Amino acid sequence: MIAILNYRAGNLTSVKRALDHEDIPCRITDDAHILAESRGIIFPGVGAAGSAMNNLRETGLDKTLNDLISRGKPMLGICLGCQIILDESMENSASTLSILEGSCLRFDDELLDEHHDPINIPHMGWNSVKLVQECELFLDVPQEAEFYFVHSYYPVPRQDLIIGLTRYGRDFCSVFGRPGLWAMQFHPEKSGRPGLKILNNFYRYCRTI
């Protein structure tokens, strides 16, 4: 069973619907025991970093997560869930979970698009990911595949953690982590077949642990 972390920030059902569609057993939960029993955790995310961190601290889930990850529980962070596992976020000047080293910055208003017009913020829509490191989550995902993004802040993890880059006015890190602990800025649950493939690859990894 995959645990979808419920930290009362945003809509968690789209991840659940995608896993259900792929016949991946899952539960939406904030229960430390169920999280511990799961084969892996998906940390979804819609919302703002500050309020999400407040919820995690109030419920003690911040410590639970840190503890489970240090004991090798696989985890996949999505969107805000990817940003919040770093040390800090410019959004609400929040200090975040510090599971991986790095921070989160806002897209610069001065960045330009292909017409040399200022970019739209948020970065919303389909964009590609260029892998700079091999990643088993992308096994059998076509190189030209695109993914659905919607965000105004982007992760800046420690250099050696960077797995994939995306271009939007500048190159930013869209996938990072290490085996068993991955984070992606885009929404695999809203990215069609390539996104569902990534969720399947995560589940397959979890089953081998």
Added chain:
Amino acid sequence: MLSKRIIPCLDVRDGKLTKGIKFKGNVEIGDPVETARLYYEQGADEIVFYDITASAEARGIMLQVVEKVAETIFIPFSVGGGISSLEDMRAALLAGAEKVSVNSAAIINPEIISQGAEAFGSQCIVVGMDVLRVEKSTHCPSGYEMVIHGGRKRMNIDALWWAREVERLGAGEICLNSIDADGTRDGYEINLTRLIAQNVRIPVIASGGAGNPEHMTRAVTEGRASAALIASIVHYGEYTIPGIKDHMHQAGVKVRRTW
């Protein structure tokens, strides 16, 4: 680089498509869920459902449609038509829509934009704008005026002013429909599209007037739109989404071609 989006729009009344959709082999489909699945498989980047249901009791049917769609397709989709309160927004988002679109309700009560953005996030809130070309005047210095009720009621509000206002209020996206171009199949109104897209920082979806793939290319290049809304040209099988995307790709536009 961000791809330009192609977004089919489906009109739904009482849980059924208002017009049958013809696919290759002349299969006609009136089921919005099945049609959404077909467009999803053909590479639509997003889907818009426009609920033109008149009665309140039929709204529940629309929510059931939204729930089924959310279990069937794994790309973003939005729901518009008849959304006039935070409760309407919440119901559509909980049923699985990624975004909700407000149109007349936003003009009548602009606070719904800021309240929706505050409650659900700007990325959820699309403001639909129906715009009529008019003589430039002190009331409408841009030469474009906001209208509601499908163009039947002029609001004496300048479209450019309104676009900036909805951005300020927290809208995440604008769906910009030209009443003059709508239904003509002569192409999107490029001047209007460009005027709005270059004066706000949120994405603009061009709507109204699509007749061929060249029109979509122009909307996202000269018009600076982030996306193009299409309806009849794909519904009647004249063009397919992959065909449109191939054409745009050959014209140098970045579109998503692997799915």
